[in-house]
Amino acid sequence: MNKVPELKAKNKLGLIFFPAFDWEISPTHPERKERLLYTRDQVFEEGLLDINGIAEFNPDIAEPEDIVRANICIPTVADICTKSHLISAGAAMRAAELVLTDQVSKAFAIVRPPGHHAFRLVHGARGFCNINNEAVMVEAIRKHYPEIKIAFVDTDAHHADGTQEIFYHDPNILHISLHQDGRTLFPGSGFLNELGGPGAYAKTLNIPLPPGTTDQGILYAIKQFVLPVLHDFAPDLVINSAGQDNHYSDPLTNMNVSARGYAELNALLDPDLAILQGGYSIQSALPYINVGLILAMAGLDYSSVTEPDYQPDKLIQSKQITEKIKREIDQLQQIWQQRNQIDLEEVYGSLNNGYKREKRIFYDTDQILEEQQEALNYCPDCPGYLFIESQASRGGFRKKKIAALSIPRLICDSCYNEALAKFEELKTTARQKYDSLYLQDLKADQYLIHNF
Template identity: 70%
Template sequence: MRNPKKLKAKNKVGLIFFPAFDWEISPTHPERKERLLYTRDQVFEEGLLDIEGILEFNPEIASAKEISRANICVPDVDSVASEPHKISAGGAIKAADLVLEGKVDKAFALVRPPGHHAHRVVHGARGFCNINNEAIMVESIRNKYPNKKIAFVDTDAHHADGTQEIFYHDPNVLHISLHQDGRTLFPGSGFVNELGGPTAYAKTLNIPLPPGCSDQGLLYVINEFVLPVLNDFQPDLIINAAGQDNHYSDPLTNMNISAKGYAKMNDLLDPDLAVLQGGYSIESALPYINVGLILAMAGLDYSSVEEPDYDPEILKEDQSLIKEIKETVAELKKIWKNRENKNLEEIYGDYSTFYSRDKSIFYDTAGINEKQSEKVRVCNQCQGYLIIDSKAGKSSFSSNQVMAVSIPKLVCDQCYQEAREKFDNLKNEYESVYLQDLKADEYLRN
């Protein structure tokens, strides 16, 4: 890189580092305390913080209320989230505040632990995630700016199932996930037919990519599908959930993306915010990917970013994979183009007042199985509210049942009254009932 002191960023970028050097799942686990050590060193070695316009900020600690806007923690926030989890979420909130307050043009939260596998109801750790830092960030934004339309583009190799489920019925959040095909990787979801609920049809879009996909396939999807969809949706904010385990050296996945490919992707997306998620090639990938992302967000040349073992010949795209990717994109284009003309009863069945669905959620990290029934109030005035019946435990004999009512910020008066009455009624029927009331910013457990 040229002398960083002579460079000036085109976009003012805020970096929020929280490497959590004192927290890990275990010393040999992929999500261990050294995970961001080499990234931190590389950022200093390249002199990125000496470039005019790239600034570092400290994270804050997310409060129980801020966490509860996205996650219903069972039995409570402190039982689910350690202080590092709260700081990781607080780092994401800090990134959003810096952009929304005009202190920077863009911000990148380089934080751990990650969060995108944490669903709305949380009984423990799954996919290395306890609470959903990016969802917590979005609900913090919308607590202050409730009318903002937000688009996620999650580029982690693992499907962003938690974030998807939190916003599955929300018409003001577009959630796009590009990931390794769920038939070959945890969490085994993220297929083209997962399109959001009847109140938010086609606001959830999944692009499952075949194992072996490299830069060519990834950038084809961005150019041919993601960018046109973003242009149609016209979000107020674009968030890159910047998972980095699509890299060719990652030990947990089977993808072939390079650091330069990541940087080019971010450059094309032009996100307002980025939040680190997965990525477990600690020395060979993360330092180079993160340098590339920072340079791309700053509007600076990233063409010299290259891993020591990078070999474009080895990473050439197999044409059979390109054919498969093009077929997936063509199917998704059809869905998006026809989204306004769909007969939703053909997709969701004969729903009238409520739409229901059942889910099985496995907490691979905590060893918990959850059976969940979710009902959304279908309303022509708002997105309705949720009633959740969750039973979870390490065995069927130790299952713990909780009921929850979740009310969105932009709810109509009739649905709001119904939801509060439902909460009061459930309290008389069940021992453990939670209220997540984003309209009143109130979070209760009986």
């Protein structure tokens, strides 16, 4: 009798599961306990963990000092994070550790709660996200590899506004988001003109896809634009922020991507890490998309991955959608090709007094409205530092008014000393203006809260 050859992964793949079966926003909310139940069952049913080269690893538990490198939690980490949030972030950190220490070639953190809608300042939950698990992971990486270049490709149907905002001024982070057009879906952002701050121009790139986009459209964007940009940027690490709600059966979106389309997308990207974000078709999509991603990351055949209700004749992309995507990609290609020739002051105005942005941020999950002013101390020699003022309210009742200074790791000595002096000055002069003052100092790896 001929022996059946053992199935072996081309790429050694680590899987980190954290389904958070004891945490949910509510029993009827899309982000509920059983969201990853069927995925877990499908992985076992398909025998994926029996494949030579695919192994499961336990998540770590993030500590508060891990969280505050990415998120300034108001008033404290304990007020924002549950144990499940700490484990979800810890699972992302564990995935990165496995890859960076060569224990595996690639890693996929299949976790919840998600995180890509959490901004640097966090007053509560928005877009089902409290803290930004992938930003926490990146800052854990950069504690040991401060000059590493990292590329995000976010494939969630909702624009990755939180991750974009955290790294908006960071020249060593390339953030590309493919998502349903923000004019038709929360959070209402992610347009072509959102290109990063003056020290990181074109390191933020958005591809707003029309509702109804199919495999054809999203794969066109990957092949024609994302892959050439990744080649030019030459990152040390590629992360797929693996949102799965572009699927045709997702109840919250209006896209038409299949599980096999997601698998092919992942195979093309060839990411080092994948971190699960959104996706709310719990039975009809997530089990099949996740199986497809696992097979693609392992370098195995995913062509047999098919949803029970898959009907390709119903997922044909219209000519109008195809043409719209081509026009957007043409515009983005021009922006990318001309990125080194632009006049910063033509794009951002005079930078003598820094670069300022005003934001109104609505926390849809917690019904909080935040008014925020962000000022970048622009420096041509380093990423500069941020001074942020924020006031939030819920139901008309004002929460704390706070100020925060955020200092990046690769700041120059002049800007670093200026930022520290500003913090000390505010401690003595801002008592009447703010309730609390925060210092997020990544260069010294310290986090301070001064309450007035």
